[in-house]
Amino acid sequence: MITNEQSRTRIDEVQAGIYRISTPLFGVEGGFSFNQYLVVDDEPVLFHTGPRGMFALTADAIGNVLPVEKLRYVGFSHYENDECGALNAFLDKAPHAQPLCGTINAMINGDAFDRAPRVLSDGESLGIGQRTLVWFDAPHLPHAWECGYLFEKESATLFCGDLFTQGGAEHPAVTTDDILESSEAMRKGLDYYAHAPNGGALLDKLLACRPALLACMHGSAYRGDGAALLLALKGRLRPAIVPA
Template identity: 60%
Template sequence: MGITNAQSGTNVHEIAAGIYRINTPMALPGDLAFSFNQYLIDDDEPLLFHAGLRQLFPLVNEAVASVLPTARLRHIAFSHVEADECGALNLWLSAAPQSAPLCGTVAAMVSINDLADRAPRALADGEVLTLGRHRVRWFDAPHLPHGWDCGFLMEETSGTLLCGDLFTQPGRGEPALTDADILGPSEAFRQPMDYFAHCPQTGTLLEKLAQAQPTTLACMHGSAWHGDGAALLRALAGALGH
């Protein structure tokens, strides 16, 4: 694995057994370095978490194809409805004829039943889906960090929490996997244009995720992280005043 597109810098790295981070670095307005990640679980029923921006589909598709044929994808999953989460959803559904959207019940009800070209598989809070060797559990997390429909997937065999916009870090997303501090950089990035909803249940929801005891945090922006995920999620709660 490594660079799959020399022009964009899109790259693929295995961050846990059978789980691959697809990373595309981009510049935000003001020439701020940033990155967008998707996570691919290679199994009997392959799953892609984050459909990604529509404009990035050719690059991400190229990266997926470096691991497995795109047509094998069965689940196109995401945390909540937002362009960088599911903008390319229908392109993936077209490229993978056996695939379907995978999301929480709220996202299915308010958006995906209408937006998607195929009906979604809607997961209830705590529901488990077995992919083969891997099994993923859905956690409802409304308004964490934003969006009534927000939720996360935990791949339980490897302890990998697909944690969406939590711990968003600036930069090109290097290295692919780190054990260095990501809370400091993510909090410094968040505060000038705070995108957290700060709902009353924020602390409770972060504690729910912490109790799952993740050992890898698969962030949507920046490096994935390995270590005591429960401690880091509780540290985030503290930083947010919960």
């Protein structure tokens, strides 16, 4: 559903109770997109905030599903403008919301948050009602020491941040088509991976969850054998990393 005709921001349910909010960016060569994900439960979670300048667009889209004030957690993979640029604006709007992040993120960036974060250690679970979220540390995968990901157990959804970043401004909300080749084209063109030596082991940790939905921050979400896709990505990275 389009929620802003001018920006073409839209919100779509990509899994029962999980919504993808997407704003296309046409002003760069080839186009791009910024996605955030809303998880509806007793304690709703927003994963990624989008850039600070997109706060109103994202908040308006959320308002089509639930009042922004009801957000309980605002999570993000690592400290970057498109990940958490609007974090404090959401904290101001939602009086009971907390940042949700890993231990390294809280240690090195916590002073930038207007409210103390709910910190999750590697492998720690958080119940939000009928759903359970699990945090996985993933330093430098693809970049940033504090990087990590959330996995929603009930739907087997992996909120996988910058993994499988796809170029282009407009995409279907969810696809069963291959996203590896388009994401590899982006990776090879921009080389935004840190090439960490433990990248293979980190991908093994994620694929062991056997995700059925990969909720990407740029491009379409992918529905299918997420473990196979993560394994294929590991194979593509092998020349640059030392597999476990």
